[in-house]
Amino acid sequence: xxxxxxxxxxxxxxxxxxxxxxxxxxxxxxxxxxxxxxxxxxxxxxxxxxxxxxxxxxxxxxxxxxxxxxxxxxxxxxxxxxxxxxxxxxxxxxxxxxxxxxxxxxxxxxxxxxxxxxxxxxxxxxxxxxxxxxxxxxxxxxxxxxxxxxxxxxxxxxxxxxxxxxxxxxxxxxxxxxxxxxxxxxxxxxxxxxxxxxxxxxxxxxxxxxxxxxxxxxxxxxxxxxxxxxxxxxxxxxxxxxxxxxxxxxxxxxxxxxxxxxxxxxxxxxxxxxxxxxxxxxxxxxxxxxxxxxxxxxxxxxxxxxxxxxxxxxxxxxxxxxxxxxxxxxxxxxxxxxxxxxxxxxxxxxxxxxxxxxxxxxxxxxxxxxxxxxxxxxxxxxxxxxxxxxxxxxxxxxxxxxxxxxxxxxxxxxxxxxxxxxxxxxxxxxxxxxxxxxxxxxxxxxxxxxxxxxxxxxxxxxxxxx
Numbered sequence: 001x002x003x004x005x006x007x008x009x010x011x012x013x014x015x016x017x018x019x020x021x022x023x024x025x026x027x028x029x030x031x032x033x034x035x036x037x038x039x040x041x042x043x044x045x046x047x048x049x050x051x052x053x054x055x056x057x058x059x060x061x062x063x064x065x066x067x068x069x070x071x072x073x074x075x076x077x078x079x080x081x082x083x084x085x086x087x088x089x090x091x092x093x094x095x096x097x098x099x100x101x102x103x104x105x106x107x108x109x110x111x112x113x114x115x116x117x118x119x120x121x122x123x124x125x126x127x128x129x130x131x132x133x134x135x136x137x138x139x140x141x142x143x144x145x146x147x148x149x150x151x152x153x154x155x156x157x158x159x160x161x162x163x164x165x166x167x168x169x170x171x172x173x174x175x176x177x178x179x180x181x182x183x184x185x186x187x188x189x190x191x192x193x194x195x196x197x198x199x200x201x202x203x204x205x206x207x208x209x210x211x212x213x214x215x216x217x218x219x220x221x222x223x224x225x226x227x228x229x230x231x232x233x234x235x236x237x238x239x240x241x242x243x244x245x246x247x248x249x250x251x252x253x254x255x256x257x258x259x260x261x262x263x264x265x266x267x268x269x270x271x272x273x274x275x276x277x278x279x280x281x282x283x284x285x286x287x288x289x290x291x292x293x294x295x296x297x298x299x300x301x302x303x304x305x306x307x308x309x310x311x312x313x314x315x316x317x318x319x320x321x322x323x324x325x326x327x328x329x330x331x332x333x334x335x336x337x338x339x340x341x342x343x344x345x346x347x348x349x350x351x352x353x354x355x356x357x358x359x360x361x362x363x364x365x366x367x368x369x370x371x372x373x374x375x376x377x378x379x380x381x382x383x384x385x386x387x388x389x390x391x392x393x394x395x396x397x398x399x400x401x402x403x404x405x406x407x408x409x410x411x412x413x414x415x416x417x418x419x420x421x422x423x424x425x426x427x428x429x430x431x432x433x434x435x436x437x438x439x440x441x442x443x444x445x446x447x448x449x450x451x452x453x454x455x456x457x458x459x460x461x462x463x464x465x466x
Contacts, residue, residue, distance in 0.1 A: 019193040023186040030179045030186075042171075046163050047126040047148050053098065054150045054161040061154045069154065073098050073108040095167075097133060099160040107157065112136045115149060115160055128165070203233045207240065220248035316356040322392060323348045325357055326385050329364045333372055341377045348385040353392050353464060355441055363437040367396045367460045370431075375400035380452060390466055397451035397459040408447045431460075438462050 061069045076098060099109030106113060116132040131147050134140075146169050149162030207224055214222050223244060224237040273292040279285040330346045337344035364383075371381045375398045384395045403411065411431050431445075438445045443464040451459030 015193070015197065020190040023190045027183055027186050030182050042168050043148075043165055044125060046165055046168065050096075050148045050150055050161055050163050054152055054159065057098075057159055057161070058152050058154070061159075066154060066157055069157075069159070070100060070108045073100055096163040097160070100154075100157055101160070102157045109160070110136065114158075115147075115162060117149075118143075121146075131162070200233065203237075207233075207237065214244075220244055220251060316358060317354055318357070319352055320355040320357045320360065321350075322353050322355070322360070322394070323350050323385055325355075325360050326364055326383060326394060329361060329368055330383055332365065333368050337372055337381065340372065340375070342372055342375055343380045344372070344383070345380070346383040346385075348383070349387055351385065351387050351392055353466070355464075356437075359437045359440065363434045363462065364394060364396070366431070366434050371396050371398035371400065371458070371460075374398070374402075374458075379454075382452070387466070392464040392466055394462040394464075395451075395459060397448070397457065399452045399454040399457040402450065402456040402458045403447075405449050408449065411447055434460075438464075 057069050057072065060072055097109065097111050097115070099111050099114060100107045101109075101114050104114060111133050113134040117129050118132060119130040121128045121130070126148065128146050129149055130143070130145050131149060132141055132143050135142070144164040144166060146166050147162055147164045149160060152159040152161075210222050210224050214220060223241045226234055226237050226241070228234050273289055276285060276288045276292055279288065326346070326348055330344065334344055368381070368383065375381055379399045381396070381398045384393070384397075386393045386395075435445050441464055443462055446461040446463065448459030448461060450457050
């Protein structure tokens, strides 16, 4: 049995999908931001602003003359006509500047000298330059490695309009670098979330398979494989193995006690039966010896079941003609069925399987004996042997008194007898022995209520792997 057959239905997968979806959304937003910063949009807007400012001053010169340009520059830069006063210290000279010069001297503007061009850079959409600007107080010079600057000749004057874009290039570089780092981290998070989901599901399935194998085979010697010690599932596996150790020890102690009792009592019962043979009263002798035989059969069955469950002996296994085995059982019980006027029919396919012929015969015989024993006269019992691509199936169906659907789960328990069978002879160990034989052959036993659609009856199905 696999606990999580469909990986997409697991909670781990859903958490992984949620984290991956969020990561993908974040990646899309980051890629958008990266494209936005790498598209030179902000630099283009700054270039447009520089051109707009320069065009406005050129238009003003053409319409009103150079004095109007001077006044506009002085007004915009908040610079008084007298050059003795410095402009307000809050003005950011590194971002934008407007200078009007004549004969290499500054006439108006927010710089103390004409911008000195160190190097020009040609671009596809706009040109930039590395320039040196001087503050109005002439105490410091600033180099702008990336700046937009336009020069226009207004008669005898030269107009310089520019803007430093070092901060925009720095922001662009930071945005690209940060975006790539976040994208890589989110991709790693997505891969890690799926890896953890797969790891958790695989570990849960391994635990489930081990537990299912213990349930099917009854072998408490199975243990979970522990291949790590850093995760909680490994700790859970360790505790689970400790629990199995405790359960195995308890079950073995119980089996040891019951086996010892059965073994120790078998000899005194045999002696008691021999003593009962000396009773002169024939009816009393027959009744008492029969009860002694029942007790001996019960203890022998208990020891037989214990031997099959604990030793798991397969020395008698060989390639066996299953059809021949089932045919022998059917032939054996035909006279009994005819005596009770029960129609016993069979449909058997030819198949060979690895099995213990004696144990397989005993299992089918026990089930067929019960089917005939608990069937009414003029009823029907069918035996089928069929095969599939992966299984060999033996089914014994009857229309007898059957059992209640709520009793089916208890039929393999030792000493359990259904309500309808308590008045007949038996010790409740037959189906327990059958179940142990089937498990020894790595098979499964199934019980079907009303298999012949008569309103009552029981079907017993053996399913063996091919």
